[in-house]
Amino acid sequence: MSAPRKIPLSMTVNGALREALVEPRTSLLTFLREHCALPGAKRGCEEGECGACVVLLEGQPVTTCLIFAVEAEGHKLTTIEGLGQPAHLAPIQQAFLETAASQCGFCIPGMLLSAHALLKAESQPDEARIRQALSGNLCRCTGYDRIVKAVKLAADLQYGHR
Amino acid sequence: MQNFSYHAPATLGEACALMAEAPDRSRFLAGGSDLHLALEHHAGPVDTVIDLKRIAGLEGIEETPGGGWRIGALTRMAALERHQGLRAALPALCAAAAVVGGPPIRNRATLGGNLCNASPAADTATPLLAFGAQVEVSGGGVPGSNASRTLALEALWAGPRSTTLRPEEVLTAVVIPPPPTGGGANESTANESTAHGNAFARLTRSAMDIALVNAAASLTLDGSGRLASLTVALGAVGATVLSVPGTDALLGRPVDEALLEDIGKMAETAAQPITDVRASAEYRREMAGVMAMRAVGWAAAPAKGDTP
Ligand SMILES: Cc1cc2nc3c(=O)[nH]c(=O)nc-3n(C[C@H](O)[C@H](O)[C@H](O)COP(=O)(O)OP(=O)(O)OC[C@H]3O[C@@H](n4cnc5c(N)ncnc54)[C@H](O)[C@@H]3O)c2cc1C
Numbered sequence: 432m433s434a435p436r437k438i439p440l441s442m443t444v445n446g447a448l449r450e451a452l453v454e455p456r457t458s459l460l461t462f463l464r465e466h467c468a469l470p471g472a473k474r475g476c477e478e479g480e481c482g483a484c485v486v487l488l489e490g491q492p493v494t495t496c497l498i499f500a501v502e503a504e505g506h507k508l509t510t511i512e513g514l515g516q517p518a519h520l521a522p523i524q525q526a527f528l529e530t531a532a533s534q535c536g537f538c539i540p541g542m543l544l545s546a547h548a549l550l551k552a553e554s555q556p557d558e559a560r561i562r563q564a565l566s567g568n569l570c571r572c573t574g575y576d577r578i579v580k581a582v583k584l585a586a587d588l589q590y591g592h593r
Numbered sequence: 594m595q596n597f598s599y600h601a602p603a604t605l606g607e608a609c610a611l612m613a614e615a616p617d618r619s620r621f622l623a624g625g626s627d628l629h630l631a632l633e634h635h636a637g638p639v640d641t642v643i644d645l646k647r648i649a650g651l652e653g654i655e656e657t658p659g660g661g662w663r664i665g666a667l668t669r670m671a672a673l674e675r676h677q678g679l680r681a682a683l684p685a686l687c688a689a690a691a692v693v694g695g696p697p698i699r700n701r702a703t704l705g706g707n708l709c710n711a712s713p714a715a716d717t718a719t720p721l722l723a724f725g726a727q728v729e730v731s732g733g734g735v736p737g738s739n740a741s742r743t744l745a746l747e748a749l750w751a752g753p754r755s756t757t758l759r760p761e762e763v764l765t766a767v768v769i770p771p772p773p774t775g776g777g778a779n780e781s782t783a784n785e786s787t788a789h790g791n792a793f794a795r796l797t798r799s800a801m802d803i804a805l806v807n808a809a810a811s812l813t814l815d816g817s818g819r820l821a822s823l824t825v826a827l828g829a830v831g832a833t834v835l836s837v838p839g840t841d842a843l844l845g846r847p848v849d850e851a852l853l854e855d856i857g858k859m860a861e862t863a864a865q866p867i868t869d870v871r872a873s874a875e876y877r878r879e880m881a882g883v884m885a886m887r888a889v890g891w892a893a894a895p896a897k898g899d900t901p
Contacts, residue, residue, distance in 0.1 A: 435596045435597055435598045435640070436598065438599060454596060455596075455597055455598060455599035455642065456594040456595065456596050456597060458594075458629075478630060479626060479629075479630075479694065479697070479698055482695065482697060485697050488700070491671070491700040492696055492697045492700060493697050493700050493701055494697045494698065494701075496629075497625055497626055497629045497630075497698075497701065498625060498629075498701070499599065499625070499629075499642075501599050501601070501644075502601075502622075502625065502644060502646065504601070541697075545696065545697070563696075564696055566695045566696065567694065567695020567696045567697045567698060568695070568697075
């Protein structure tokens with residue numbers, strides 16, 4: 432039985448190649464926050480329940496607390512740092528800002544990425560669909576109404592419904 | 594988190610051989626949505642994690658001749674939930690896949706992982722049991738193991754969180770047989786006018802919670818709306834997911850209030866619930882009846898049926 436050793440790892444995060452030597456037990460969340468210095472994904476429940484650690488893996492929202500970094504070898508990831516920049520916000524970020532859908536902000540990176548993935552797949556999701564798509568992202572501040580409004584606004588901005 | 598070495602073999606043979614080296618201290622990894630927490634809290638010491646996701650051919654959904662289905666073990670809940678053909682033919686399975694955790698969990702969680710984790714509350718297990726599904730398992734050609742074999746789904750489980758698989762065996766696919774023709778006495782007329790239906794019902798406190806009770810029904814109605822086949826399965830009310838015995842005695846009857854009452858009583862009798870932090874045994878038993886009635890009612894009237 433070979434002793435656990437560090438494994439060389441490479442993946443594309445926000446378009447840039449990231450390489451590191453990691454222990455197999457390192458979570459993808461820890462890899463992003465500590466090895467890549469991308470603290471946008473948040474350490475919340477660490478049991479896959481809260482969605483604060485959600486990023487996009489090959490475009491799909493996943494909880495990074497329940498993935499070992501080594502499982503993402505060779506994959507493409509998008510974190511909140513890759514979604515837009517202060518001077519050039521993504522539609523979903525612009526919509527959250529205009530709607531004041533964010534309070535403490537802890538859940539927002541995961542919330543935005545789940546909403547972004549939804550709007551990539553669907554141009555006009557109704558309220559039920561939006562709530563379902565965000566059901567893996569908990570917010571303990573807002574009560575979700577503004578968040579739902581923001582996603583609808585983002586669909587309008589992104590697809591020119593208005 | 595305990596430390597372990599990680600392997601991501603490209604073939605089943607390698608995966609099974611690695612497992613056979615130290616079966617007590619090794620684990621297979623699929624989506625990891627159960628295994629991560631197990632490694633952290635209750636799996637005991639593990640030295641080796643063997644990732645199955647780089648093995649080609651374990652993923653995918655295909656219809657088989659005659660209207661059955663074959664689903665690769667590494668197929669994700671999100672893929673089941675979205676598959677148009679599966680939604681039309683097996684809405685009970687899609688509805689179950691669609692309530693496993695939230696969307697980020699369903700983008701990782703696999704069908705094989707749900708079944709091999711062997712939780713009595715595994716949501717996809719209940720409809721699959723009602724369909725009379727089988728599972729294909731393979732020992733990958735490891736000496737002394739089976740190359741591959743097929744077993745009835747109920748034979749996969751030994752008890753809560755325990756399977757009957759040999760340690761090196763991997764679940765490779767789930768096979769769902771075509772719906773029964775429900776022929777019986779009047780086989781010749783059965784085919785043209787029979788209708789199949791299946792549905793899933795589930796009780797929880799909130800969206801992200803695991804089921805307090807779930808139920809699935811699969812049935813065939815003959816041309817005059819009478820039951821030509823019926824199977825009902827229950828989850829979270831026993832050591833494993835279980836079938837309600839004796840439903841054949843109901844064949845020939847229409848799906849009306851009286852029938853649903855009888856189903857409810859049979860499900861209550863079949864349930865062997867325990868009391869835990871989520872619910873009392875008494876409440877679970879009663880709800881097993883209610884969920885079974887809903888599943889059968891919805892399965893009989895898919896047009897009216899609306900899954901939670
Ligand atoms: C927040 C959260 C919510 C959840 N909600 C639900 C829910 O509502 N309903 C529900 O049913 N489950 C739920 N689960 C549990 C879990 O997501 C499912 O059981 C899932 O399907 C497990 O699949 P996986 O691929 O992630 O398995 P893994 O965690 O990778 O594996 C689970 C077990 O099965 C073994 N295994 C996996 N694949 C194979 C294979 N092909 N052959 C042999 N052994 C194998 C592994 O060694 C391990 O012991 C939830 C989990 C979380 C974290």
